[in-house]
Structure formats: structure tokens, C-alpha cells
Amino acid sequence: MEFNLSAGLFSEGQKFESFHEQTLYDTIIIGAGPAGLTAAVYCMRKGLKTGLITKQVGGQVADTAGIENYLGYRYINGTELVDKFREQVMQFSIAFESESPVQSLQDGQIKEIVLEDGRCLKTRTIIIASGKQSKQLNIPGEVRLIGHGVAYCAICDAPFFVNKKVFVVGGGNSGVEAAIDLAKVAEHVTLIQRRDHLTADKILIDKLADFENVSYLFEHIVTEIKGGNDVESVMIQNKKSLLISEYQTDGVFVQIGLIPNSSFAEKLLDMNKYNEILVDGYCQTNRDGIFAAGDVTSVPYKQIIIACGEGAKAALAATSYLLNQPKE
Amino acid sequence: MAIFDEKTRQQLKTVLDQMKNEVTIVFFSQEIECQTCRDGKRFVNEIASISDKILVEHYSLVTDKDKSDLYGIDKVPAIVLLDKDKNNTRMRFYGIPGGYEINSFLGSILAASGKEEAIPKPIKARIDKIGKPVHIQVFVSLGCPHCPNAVMAGHLLALENENVTADMVETSTFNHLAIRYNVSGVPKVVINDKYEFIGAQPITAYLDAIEKL
Numbered sequence: 318m319e320f321n322l323s324a325g326l327f328s329e330g331q332k333f334e335s336f337h338e339q340t341l342y343d344t345i346i347i348g349a350g351p352a353g354l355t356a357a358v359y360c361m362r363k364g365l366k367t368g369l370i371t372k373q374v375g376g377q378v379a380d381t382a383g384i385e386n387y388l389g390y391r392y393i394n395g396t397e398l399v400d401k402f403r404e405q406v407m408q409f410s411i412a413f414e415s416e417s418p419v420q421s422l423q424d425g426q427i428k429e430i431v432l433e434d435g436r437c438l439k440t441r442t443i444i445i446a447s448g449k450q451s452k453q454l455n456i457p458g459e460v461r462l463i464g465h466g467v468a469y470c471a472i473c474d475a476p477f478f479v480n481k482k483v484f485v486v487g488g489g490n491s492g493v494e495a496a497i498d499l500a501k502v503a504e505h506v507t508l509i510q511r512r513d514h515l516t517a518d519k520i521l522i523d524k525l526a527d528f529e530n531v532s533y534l535f536e537h538i539v540t541e542i543k544g545g546n547d548v549e550s551v552m553i554q555n556k557k558s559l560l561i562s563e564y565q566t567d568g569v570f571v572q573i574g575l576i577p578n579s580s581f582a583e584k585l586l587d588m589n590k591y592n593e594i595l596v597d598g599y600c601q602t603n604r605d606g607i608f609a610a611g612d613v614t615s616v617p618y619k620q621i622i623i624a625c626g627e628g629a630k631a632a633l634a635a636t637s638y639l640l641n642q643p644k645e
Numbered sequence: 646m647a648i649f650d651e652k653t654r655q656q657l658k659t660v661l662d663q664m665k666n667e668v669t670i671v672f673f674s675q676e677i678e679c680q681t682c683r684d685g686k687r688f689v690n691e692i693a694s695i696s697d698k699i700l701v702e703h704y705s706l707v708t709d710k711d712k713s714d715l716y717g718i719d720k721v722p723a724i725v726l727l728d729k730d731k732n733n734t735r736m737r738f739y740g741i742p743g744g745y746e747i748n749s750f751l752g753s754i755l756a757a758s759g760k761e762e763a764i765p766k767p768i769k770a771r772i773d774k775i776g777k778p779v780h781i782q783v784f785v786s787l788g789c790p791h792c793p794n795a796v797m798a799g800h801l802l803a804l805e806n807e808n809v810t811a812d813m814v815e816t817s818t819f820n821h822l823a824i825r826y827n828v829s830g831v832p833k834v835v836i837n838d839k840y841e842f843i844g845a846q847p848i849t850a851y852l853d854a855i856e857k858l
Contacts, residue, residue: 327659
């Protein structure tokens, strides 16, 4: 029997505190993935009055099975690495909020972060490290059938597709990993890829090639997911001939990449065409005192180790910004 | 072979050392037609061997009918947590809480032991108002990282209001229930067989559904 224990969740030295609306924070970090947590450690060590708002400590790392490219660990599972990150942050007294997400930001000498429950937090700087989330296909039937055959987490939901037929949409690392997890249990897996080849790492493509119950549809896209209460079929278009055909299936796993969690900042900050926040080499956005780090930004290559480095940079940049502000 | 290796045992010990008061794990099993009952029994016994504050009571679903009726147990393996005065906390686990669910199991044991969690006042007021019987079932798979949060939210409601009973239901053990409740994505939360939602939602989503009952 396996146990994915997060001992850090229960750490006795819990020093997370509640936010107070009357307090003026030096910095508030939005997001607690690798970038946000690293920023938190740097800010606390610099002695800043710091707050951290997040949906999930660990961000995408918490949903990752194994990590083999974060230096210091030849192999570590996602839960364990998050635990270690959390422990390092929790040695400090930091204000923490995980129940209510951020709704919007207001810029000014003193900045305001409005939470969805209506609370308004005041801070001199903001570090946005809100990461990314799974992208949806945005086709008919998708949202209605979530949890009824449409899925985004293969390690969570693969057990419900034992001896069934499933489609995996996307030929990048997450798509091929999902196809591997599903090929172990499903009767048949069809991987649909928009391009004419898979873009996943070779090591994963080779692993998937070992399964005999997997077929591939290159240069095809899904245009609709059909079904009454549950997924029954998918409409699939050949990108060259534009012909659409219907395929029977029990499930559709959508793994077409990620979108930045940046909508709460869209009125305030400049973004690229992918809605990633534009930052310079100092993690500085187009607004003074607002910094961004990690997967939510335009910085190329989304990796844990890069996000950590960016988080550190954003924290140091925020610190030096604060030092250069006139004393009140 | 032991259920927990030495490293996990040590980690469990650091967590369980934080228990405030005693907790009783009431474990229900049956001799036949239960493939996971034997492992379940070893699981609870090993957990109890790690902390002096954990007591275990073993019952049979069939022959100890008074007990299974008392706690409303209808399938096995099942775990019910009791507080220091042996009061039912209404936090139940159907199936062994392995994989990621070890976290919800530990969280609920600490909660049952009296380790308090700060609940924001407006939420607490809504929980206190629940006046009708509420049964929350949280369907999980053991490889699901978001599922423990969904279980713990349900269990918190059960602990805070005696009208609420909350279950973790492990879907590979209770496959027939996964089929009956049409579970093909987890966590799936079903409230009084009337309302359901998918995903680890904040506690307000549970309260919204409960207030509509």
C-alpha cells in the first residue's frame, strides 16, 4: 500500500496567521507554488511584513507525481517537495489566506487587493505568482460533461476508465503522460494531436510506444463532445481534409496545456497574447511596486527550478523598491 | 509485512504526537466477501500502535449489529472516529484511507482529538444554523491529490454540527457505489443524494448546497 503523506500539513510550528484589513503589509504574494513560496522565504528573511494568498500550497507541483529535474533530488514526488517548501516558509510568521481567492487589484502608492469575499487588504508592493491552470478546449459539451467523462487529471480519474475507451487530447508531456496512465487500465486509448508529431520528451514517447492499446490521430482536432448524462462520442475533424467524423468513447482527457491565472490583473497590467504578465529582468511589471514571477509571467520555459529563481528575484526587487521609497 | 515502512511510521508519529486528547477508531469489517478488510484491520492496528492516544474497537458489520446500527454503518471496511468521551464525531471513512487520503485521515484524527481549527466567523454561523439531517458523501480515488481537501471540508461540517454525517468513500473498494452515483471524476461530493458537485470546492459550496435542502 502506498501513502502520499504530507507531514508538513500538520507541522506543529504552524506560524500561518490571519490577514488583517487594518494592517499595511510591505508585500503580499499572490500564489504559493514554487515562485510564491520562494518569494515568501526571501521576503521574510529580509524582514518584510509579508502575506501570502493562495488556493493551494504547492501549485502545480502538488499535482505532479514525480520530479526528476529539481537539483538536489534525483527523484522526489510532488507532495514531498511541496512539504519541504512549506516547512521552509513556515518557520516564519506569515499572514496566510486560502479560502477566498483574489478578485481584483487597485494600484496606488498603497495598493489594494480585493478578495472575493469582499475583504480589502492593503500593501506597499505585490508579487504575483499565481501560476497556471489547465486549459479547456472551449468546445460544445465540454463543460457540461466535466466529471461525466470529461476529465483533466489522469492520475485522479484513470481508475474510472478500466476496460473503457478513452481519448486523450494533446501530444505534449502532460498528454503523453496521461495516455500512459490510461493505457495501463483502459481497453483503448486514442491520442489526438493537432500537429503532425508529438511534442513530449522522447523518454515519454518511447514509454507510450510500448503499449499495444494506443492509437494516434495526428493533425486532428476535437470539435464537440457529445452525450446525454455521460460522454458517448466525440466529433473529430481532420485538419487537412476538414472532414468531421464521430467516434464512440467513454471519456475525454483534455491535456492541451495551461493558461495563466492572471484575469484578476487584466485591467492593470500589460500582458502578452497568451495573457502572461509581461515582466523585465527584475520581475517588474508595467506598474511600480507590482512584480510578477513564475509561470504566470512571460518568462520563457515553465519549470519548477526557474519559477523558484524568479520568485527570489521578485522578492529582492520588491525589497529594493521599498528601500527606495520615501519614508512617511 | 508491515503496512507502514519505518520512514512513514516516523512521519506519522510526528503528526500524531500533536493529538490533544484520546481518539477511538471504531473499525467495522466482516470475515467473508471483503477483500480489503484484512488490510484495513492491519492499517488501524498499526496506526494505533504509533500513538498512546489512539484506541481501536473492532466490530463485525454482521454479528455486532447493535454497533453497526448505532453508527449507521452499511458497508465495510468502515472507520468511525470517536472523541475522548467516545462521542460519535460523525466523521467516517469507507475503504482504507491510503494514498493521498492518509492526509485527510490524519487531519480528521487531529480534529477529533480536539486540535482546533480557526473557522472564520461568518462560516461558523452558517454551520451552526444547519438544522436538518445532512449526509455528505465524498467519493475519492487514492491517487487524487485534491481529494483530501474535499473530505476534510465535509468532515469539518460533521464535527461542528451534529446534524451532519460525512463519509469518505473510496471508489475502487466501493465500485458499485461509484457506478450508482455515476462517478467518473473525483472528488465528487454528494449531499443527501440530492445535490452534487465535482472538484475540491471551498466549504461555502457545501453550505450553499445544504442551505437549499
